[in-house]
Amino acid sequence: MTSNLTALVENVITCPICLKHFDxxxxxxxxxxxxxxxxxxxxxxxxxxxxxxxxxxxxxEGNNIGDLPLNETVRGLLQLFENxxxxxxxxxxxxxxxxxxxxxxxxxxxxxxxxxxxxHEVGQYQHHxxxxxxxxxxxxxxxxEHNDEDQTLKYWCxxxxxxxxxxxxxxxxKDHKFVLVTEYVKSLGExxxxxxxxxxxxxxYRSDRVDKMLTEIEEESKxxxxxxxxxxxxxxxxxxxxxxxxxxxxxxxxxxxxxxxxDYKRSLQGxxxxxxxxxxxxxxxxxxxxxxxxLDAKKPFEDYIKATDTKLLELKPLTRTKKELPGLDALxxxxxxxxxxxxxxxxxxxxxxxxxxxxxxxxSTLNLSSS
Numbered sequence: 001m002t003s004n005l006t007a008l009v010e011n012v013i014t015c016p017i018c019l020k021h022f023d024x025x026x027x028x029x030x031x032x033x034x035x036x037x038x039x040x041x042x043x044x045x046x047x048x049x050x051x052x053x054x055x056x057x058x059x060x061e062g063n064n065i066g067d068l069p070l071n072e073t074v075r076g077l078l079q080l081f082e083n084x085x086x087x088x089x090x091x092x093x094x095x096x097x098x099x100x101x102x103x104x105x106x107x108x109x110x111x112x113x114x115x116x117x118x119x120h121e122v123g124q125y126q127h128h129x130x131x132x133x134x135x136x137x138x139x140x141x142x143x144x145e146h147n148d149e150d151q152t153l154k155y156w157c158x159x160x161x162x163x164x165x166x167x168x169x170x171x172x173x174k175d176h177k178f179v180l181v182t183e184y185v186k187s188l189g190e191x192x193x194x195x196x197x198x199x200x201x202x203x204x205y206r207s208d209r210v211d212k213m214l215t216e217i218e219e220e221s222k223x224x225x226x227x228x229x230x231x232x233x234x235x236x237x238x239x240x241x242x243x244x245x246x247x248x249x250x251x252x253x254x255x256x257x258x259x260x261x262x263d264y265k266r267s268l269q270g271x272x273x274x275x276x277x278x279x280x281x282x283x284x285x286x287x288x289x290x291x292x293x294x295l296d297a298k299k300p301f302e303d304y305i306k307a308t309d310t311k312l313l314e315l316k317p318l319t320r321t322k323k324e325l326p327g328l329d330a331l332x333x334x335x336x337x338x339x340x341x342x343x344x345x346x347x348x349x350x351x352x353x354x355x356x357x358x359x360x361x362x363x364s365t366l367n368l369s370s371s
Contacts (some may be wrong), residue, residue: 004193004194004197005193005196008193008196008197008200009077009081011200012074012077013074013077013078013081015033015034015035015038016034016053016054017034017035017038017041017042017053018035018037018038020035021078021082022034022035022071022074022075022078023035023036023037024036024037024070025070025071025074025075025078026039026065026068026069026070026071027068027069027070027071027074028050028052028058028060028068029058029060030052030054030056030057030058032052032053032054032056032058033071033074034053036065036068039065039068040065043062043065048061048062048063049061049062050062050065054207054211055211055214088133089110089133090110091110091111091112091115092109092110092111093109093111093112093115093118093119094112094114094115096112097112097114097115098112099111099112099133100112100113100116100132100133101113101116101130101131101132101133102130102131102132102133102135102136103116103120103128103129103130103131104128104129104130104131104137105127105128105129106128107119107125107128110133110136116130141153141163142165143164143165143167143168145165145167145168146165146167146168151165151166151167151168152165153165153181154166154169154180154181155168155169155173155178155179155180155181156178156179156180156181156183156184157169157173157176157177157178158176158177158178158179159173159176159177160173160176163181164178224343235338246325250323253323257320260318261318264315264318267315268315271308271311271312271315274304274308275308278301278304281297281300281301282297282301285297
């Protein structure tokens with residue numbers, strides 16, 4: 001396994017929380033995988049609720065994490081990575097014991113020690129070449145058209161995109177461009193490895209971009225919430241203060257005008273009481289039908305009427321100017337403007353830049369030079 005492939009596999013089998021190889025890798029509904037112990041710790045730290053740390057909106061109640069399935073793909077890759085030689089074939093003869101030897105002569109089979117000794121203790125078998133099963137050569141497929149001639153598939157025809165033996169290369173695929181199968185397999189492995197690396201780089205880059213975008217969304221939301229709260233609070237304070245001032249002014253005006261009117265009314269009430277007394281005296285004099293009493297009352301009545309007329313003349317009728325609050329009408333316009341405020345996209349959108357970002361799949365730096 002090359003260093004690049006090792007790094008690629010390490011990225012897949014490493015828990016993004018503890019940064020160690022997965023231990024009981026459990027898969028969330030969003031497909032993100034974490035160690036079960038890390039999941040338990042996240043639940044504890046988050047008041048009994050598991051929220052995917054990749055911030056994709058996935059939430060799971062803490063009492064349901066035991067039902068999360070094992071990521072068998074990751075576990076299989078982990079076992080293969082940590083124990084690359086753990087797969088030992090069974091003996092081809094007994095099919096029970098693990099094979100220890102490979103017969104590199106006519107047998108071409110794997111044997112446990114017991115079966116090897118049983119078969120290779122007599123005759124020509126004693127001279128068969130014994131190798132460790134670990135040193136068993138790779139199986140080379142035979143040509144289907146020339147299997148009777150023991151022709152192995154040694155070449156790859158680039159024109160026909162198929163493997164071929166030496167016989168096929170000389171006749172059926174004559175003049176076709178070809179390479180050794182081993183060379184083609186090696187280049188194919190490198191190409192596949194590079195392709196997988198490219199996919200991983202692209203996924204990592206886009207994941208990082210999405211994470212930054214989520215952070216930007218959160219920070220922008222907090223900033224806009226703060227702006228809304230600050231602006232509305234300021235307006236509310238001004239409105240509350242102005243309401244207090246206006247109400248105090250209205251109440252004071254009412255109190256002052258009321259006092260003027262009430263004082264005026266008391267003056268009129270005093271004159272009304274005096275008038276009632278004079279009417280009573282006049283009625284009594286008239287009721288007696290005594291001319292002398294009427295004549296005696298003439299001057300007092302005339303003096304009262306003259307004095308009262310003078311008072312009423314001096315006590316001019318009250319006038320007042322109606323008060324209003326014309327500025328309140330402007331609040332209706334302000335209310336309309338406040339209701340118009342809403343969250344909008346920035347107006348300086350650059351479609352060319354947006355397209356450039358969209359087309360940048362695996363680079364952290366944009367090329368803004370003109371083409």
